[in-house]
Amino acid sequence: MMTQPAVSASPKELGQSIQDHLVYSIGKDAAHASLHDWRVALSLAVRDRIVEPWFASTRAIYGRGLKRVHYLSMEFLIGRLLEDSVVNLGLDDAARGALKGFGVDYDEVIHNEPEAALGNGGLGRLAACYMESMATVGCPAYGYGLRYEHGLFRQRFDHGRQVETAESWLKSRNPWEFERPEAAYEIGFGGWIEGDGPKKVWHPEESVIAAAYDMPIVGWRGKWANTLRLWSGKPVQEFDLERFNRGEYVAAGVAESLARTITRVLYPDDSTEAGKELRLKQEYFFTAASVRDIMRRFAQGGEPIARLPDRVAIQMNDTHPAIAGAELVRVLIDDFDQPFDDAADMAVRVLNYTNHTLLPEALEAWSEGLFRKVLPRHMDLVERIDDHHKRRNPSRPWELSAIHHGSVHMGTLAFMQSGHVNGVSALHTDLMKESVFHDLNALHPDRIVNVTNGVTPRRWLYSANPALSGLITETLGSEDWVNHLDQLTGLEAHVSDNGWLDRYAAAKRHNKVALSNWLGETIGLTPDPEAIFDVQIKRIHEYKRQLLNVLETIARWDEIRQNPDADWQPRVKIFGGKAAPGYAVAKEIIHLINDVAAVVNNDPLMKGRLMVVYPPNYNVSMAVRLIPAADLSEQISTAGKEASGTGNMKLSLNGALTIGTLDGANVEIREHVGAENFFLFGMTTEQVEARRQVPDHARKAIADSAALSRAISLIALGTFGGDPARYGRLVDILTNWDTYLVCSDFADYQSTQKLIDASYGNKQAWNRMAALNTARMGWFSSDRSVREYMGKIWKIEGARDDQTAQELGLVAG
Ligand code: 26Q
Numbered sequence: 001m002m003t004q005p006a007v008s009a010s011p012k013e014l015g016q017s018i019q020d021h022l023v024y025s026i027g028k029d030a031a032h033a034s035l036h037d038w039r040v041a042l043s044l045a046v047r048d049r050i051v052e053p054w055f056a057s058t059r060a061i062y063g064r065g066l067k068r069v070h071y072l073s074m075e076f077l078i079g080r081l082l083e084d085s086v087v088n089l090g091l092d093d094a095a096r097g098a099l100k101g102f103g104v105d106y107d108e109v110i111h112n113e114p115e116a117a118l119g120n121g122g123l124g125r126l127a128a129c130y131m132e133s134m135a136t137v138g139c140p141a142y143g144y145g146l147r148y149e150h151g152l153f154r155q156r157f158d159h160g161r162q163v164e165t166a167e168s169w170l171k172s173r174n175p176w177e178f179e180r181p182e183a184a185y186e187i188g189f190g191g192w193i194e195g196d197g198p199k200k201v202w203h204p205e206e207s208v209i210a211a212a213y214d215m216p217i218v219g220w221r222g223k224w225a226n227t228l229r230l231w232s233g234k235p236v237q238e239f240d241l242e243r244f245n246r247g248e249y250v251a252a253g254v255a256e257s258l259a260r261t262i263t264r265v266l267y268p269d270d271s272t273e274a275g276k277e278l279r280l281k282q283e284y285f286f287t288a289a290s291v292r293d294i295m296r297r298f299a300q301g302g303e304p305i306a307r308l309p310d311r312v313a314i315q316m317n318d319t320h321p322a323i324a325g326a327e328l329v330r331v332l333i334d335d336f337d338q339p340f341d342d343a344a345d346m347a348v349r350v351l352n353y354t355n356h357t358l359l360p361e362a363l364e365a366w367s368e369g370l371f372r373k374v375l376p377r378h379m380d381l382v383e384r385i386d387d388h389h390k391r392r393n394p395s396r397p398w399e400l401s402a403i404h405h406g407s408v409h410m411g412t413l414a415f416m417q418s419g420h421v422n423g424v425s426a427l428h429t430d431l432m433k434e435s436v437f438h439d440l441n442a443l444h445p446d447r448i449v450n451v452t453n454g455v456t457p458r459r460w461l462y463s464a465n466p467a468l469s470g471l472i473t474e475t476l477g478s479e480d481w482v483n484h485l486d487q488l489t490g491l492e493a494h495v496s497d498n499g500w501l502d503r504y505a506a507a508k509r510h511n512k513v514a515l516s517n518w519l520g521e522t523i524g525l526t527p528d529p530e531a532i533f534d535v536q537i538k539r540i541h542e543y544k545r546q547l548l549n550v551l552e553t554i555a556r557w558d559e560i561r562q563n564p565d566a567d568w569q570p571r572v573k574i575f576g577g578k579a580a581p582g583y584a585v586a587k588e589i590i591h592l593i594n595d596v597a598a599v600v601n602n603d604p605l606m607k608g609r610l611m612v613v614y615p616p617n618y619n620v621s622m623a624v625r626l627i628p629a630a631d632l633s634e635q636i637s638t639a640g641k642e643a644s645g646t647g648n649m650k651l652s653l654n655g656a657l658t659i660g661t662l663d664g665a666n667v668e669i670r671e672h673v674g675a676e677n678f679f680l681f682g683m684t685t686e687q688v689e690a691r692r693q694v695p696d697h698a699r700k701a702i703a704d705s706a707a708l709s710r711a712i713s714l715i716a717l718g719t720f721g722g723d724p725a726r727y728g729r730l731v732d733i734l735t736n737w738d739t740y741l742v743c744s745d746f747a748d749y750q751s752t753q754k755l756i757d758a759s760y761g762n763k764q765a766w767n768r769m770a771a772l773n774t775a776r777m778g779w780f781s782s783d784r785s786v787r788e789y790m791g792k793i794w795k796i797e798g799a800r801d802d803q804t805a806q807e808l809g810l811v812a813g
Contacts (some may be wrong), residue, residue: 008090009049011097012404017045018098018126018304032103038104038174039082042095043175046085049218054225055214060799067310068140069794070294073127073317073323074289075266076145076228077119077152079459079620081176081215083110084132087463089222103146113620114169117151118230118266123356125620126424126782127317129456129646131494133782135219135226136458136483138799139790144290146360147177147213147230150265155578155617160594160721164268164581176215177230183212185289186236189258193376195611198333198340202377209234210289217617221481224799231289233262252533269580280366280374295331309349313794316353318416319364319410321477325351325417326381333622342596344388344417352793353414353421354451356437357641358428359543361549366409371408373425374445389416393443400439415440417449420793423663424453424644431640434462449792452668453644454782457485460650465628467507468654475500485781487736492775495768504774505767508655515629516647519613525601527611531570532760535626535651536634537618540579540586543641547734548742549573549634550593552750553612553722556709557600569757576618576626588730590614595720628654629771632756635660636749638740640685653777655770659752661745665780673776677769681752682745691744698738701746708746 009017020030022041033041048550061068078525086095096106119125123743134141135385153164168384188204210231218225235256261278262285294312301311316322327800332343357363383788386748402413415421415437423429433441441448462469462482473479475494481487494500520526527533536549553573560568575593579586601654615622633651635642635658642664652658652669660666661682670678682692691697702709716731734742760766790796 009094011094011101014091014094015098015101016713017048018042022043022123026344030192033105035108035112038099038102039109040173040175042099042513043082043085043113046082046089046091046095049089049091049220050085050216050225053218053222056156057138057140057224057226057799061549064799065185065311065735066140066296066799067313067794067796068142068314069134069140069315069789070290070327071127071130071134071315071317072321073124074146074283074286074292074320075119075124075317076116076127076143076230077121077124077620078116078128078131079624080110080115082113083463084459085218086110088132088136088218088220088458089797102437104338113171115151115167115621116169117167117619118145118148120152120266120268122644123318123777126453126646129454129459129782130502130786131226131228131787132216132219132456132458133454135217136456137786138219138224138785139226139279139786139794139796140295140799141226143217143226143228144293145228145230145288146263146266147232148263148266152578153268153581157590157594157614157616160279160591160598162579162581162587162590166265177213180212180214180441182231183229184234185210185292187288188287189284189374191376193380198385200377200380200518208262208285209236209392210285212289212293221528229290229293231263231286233259233264233285235259250465253452256338266577275658277370277374278705280370283320284323284327284375284378285323286455288327290631291327295328297337299335301601305332305338305346308346312350313796314351315789315794316351316414318356319353322353322364322410322414322417323375323378325413326378328354329381329385330377335515342385342386342469347417348419351414351418353418355411355421355423355432355436358431358643359641362746363436363470365407366410367405368403368408379408381412396443397439400443411436412440417442418447420449421447422449422451422789422793424451425668426450426452426662427662427667427685428643429639434741441667449511451785451788451792452665452780453646453649454650454652454721454780454785455646455655457482457780459624460627461653464510464624465507465654466512468504468628470775474664477594481483483783485778485783488775489779490775491771494728495771497774498764501767501771504655504771505763508770510630510633511628515625518625519615523613523615525611525613527613528570528608531572531611533572533574533629533758534632534634535574535576535630535656536636537574537576537623537626537648538645540577540589541583542585542589542733542740543638544577545636545638545740545742545745546577546589546593548636548745548749549575550589550596551708551711551742551746552599552753553596553610554714555750556753557596557603557606558710558714559707560628561603561605564605564609569760570608571610571757573610573612574613574626574630575614576622578618585729585733588727589617592715592720592727592730597721623650627651627656630656631659631760632656633660633764635663635666636682636745637663638659639663639683639688641665641740652773653780654772657766657769659749659756659757659775669777669780672779673773677772677776679752679756681748683741688741690742697741698735698743702735702745705747705750708743781800 018041023043028037030383099106131143151167156163184208187210189242190205191203193200193202211234213230215228216225217228328347329343332338390396423432476490516526600606600612627650630651633656635648639661644665659679662684715727
């Protein structure tokens, strides 16, 4: 049975609406319109068709008194929105046809859209997938975040080194947003506090207005739409004309300057330390505005405050919004006249916290001094919240305080104030209980739960990979699988049919050819689609171990040179990813990859055997190109370090086999696809712990592997880049420190890579394994994750199954 789009339009109707917008919203006629004009006109025409389900969803929420979740996240890595919206509304054919009628190419229009790169990596992309899934499963939700003027920096390579430049996605008009001048809050910073009763008066030193911009997020087939509300900084007072007239030109603009700065730029940090004052201000700014917005909306309903937990759930995406707890308590005291203890108890019934990392350097902590300077009232509240927690849990050991050694520990604070705390994969959740939250878990044994991450199949399979999607739809007989991804198991019946398997392989081949052509156009390298496309795409970080992959690449190059006539399985190593600008080691890793690429790609002996490609500026759109074309997915982090991973899911779903450690969600992916369809290597979490205790573990591993020893010597000799000193630090880290056990896992990694070469030689067997990956990955849909959050944490029932959707008039037929 085909699901009917709630919204339908013929190419003619859509064409009319595009033309109307071109003329009346943009002020151009078709003869003079640029690609940008066409893109904005199409976006507005599509947006018109989202408004109706959007309003209908809101009506349903109020009409039925539905509970809503408010997803607070510093990051939403959305990427391009036009294609998502077109696809979800089922308007792809109409849009293509309509534009063709004007002599305009749909694909060019789609690619004209700048990326909304309002995130660094996994955490931000997860928030975007969850927004899409919440709309698809009909979960009443608000997303809350920051409207950064500049998203994640653009990356280019200058002689192999990363150079960052500003990204300005808002330079041209953003057709998706609705400015909401009526939703604005004044957010204060610094200053002093008056009074010693419960209701203290805070006199901030400076203030900024948080102004709301709303983006509708529509689900599959347009049956439900939620709002993503992003806050932008605006000056309280545009400009102090009086001071200006007195000749105080700089002072006249002071109020404006924090306002302009606060939402200027996304912090380009991925799990590294960055205790910056502006970051704390950003966190408080968006959190306070969101909490006030939520409470204003609740107050409008006129219900007693005791009903708050029945109407409102708040999800904190990591600790970045953890100050929401103190702000909520403050609002309950100041605006709802609640006694402190009631307010603190109530907060726990509303708030929840997702942890995304156990790396000690990434756990947020602010110095008490800075915290008090920026947020004096909240520092007092944090002390009282901590004290309240101690009173409610008299057996609490003293080290469990949220304020410890002069720092405010946001993880501890978030844990104390949350009804549920969740990890993002089964392994990660277990490790949370054993390590960082061991004592808090003992105190609150039911609080920690697991919700394994997921990815939206609309973007990451249906629209990214039309070749494979077409085959799936034809095989399963309908598009029902797109929002019931478990149905992919129906493909299993076909994997032994060689004719079907050939078609599966043809889809992969088609995607590889397309990628090769694109690489040719963009970086001048056209890899042979016969080769294994071996892909590692993620932020550059030592724990993710791009170095392990590079060392194996060097060893392979070295061996091919020794023995070029052996039966080498052609391999293309594809890297993608950015390094935090302040993370020097990560930047050296990038430089090394590029230096190795230069040597390998210019070596005539490597022709038809080995190539290294590293297209700059990896982002969501590049992921959409790379993932469908991958044969092999590198998920090789040190066991115990990667909380979950989500790229691992996207790649396996698209039929790439994984070479991976028992880390994060790899463990569950392997369980689902079957151990025989997954290339496991490396130490387990426990073995990693034990190995670290071995003195000189790296040197021992190097002594045991001639290939590793040669690879490191080649780097140290200046083979890559010419200067022996260039990678002195990396060589020192590898041989003397090796915190992430690159050396100790090398031998197993290398032999697993050789096993992969041999396996790829048997095409039929390989294709069967790949197809089984696709068939068995349905569980990793973010629809499943969102439903788990709804059931276990938010206690929200789906607003609709298809039947209630029809009752509500949300579905056309
Ligand atoms: C913290 C303080 C100051 C400045 C920046 C930050 C900061 C910013 C971003 C700290 C961490 C992040 C991002 C973390 C992240 O992306 N974690 C990833 O989350 C994914 C979704 O759950 C997981 O799949 C990944 O395993 C995890 O690394």
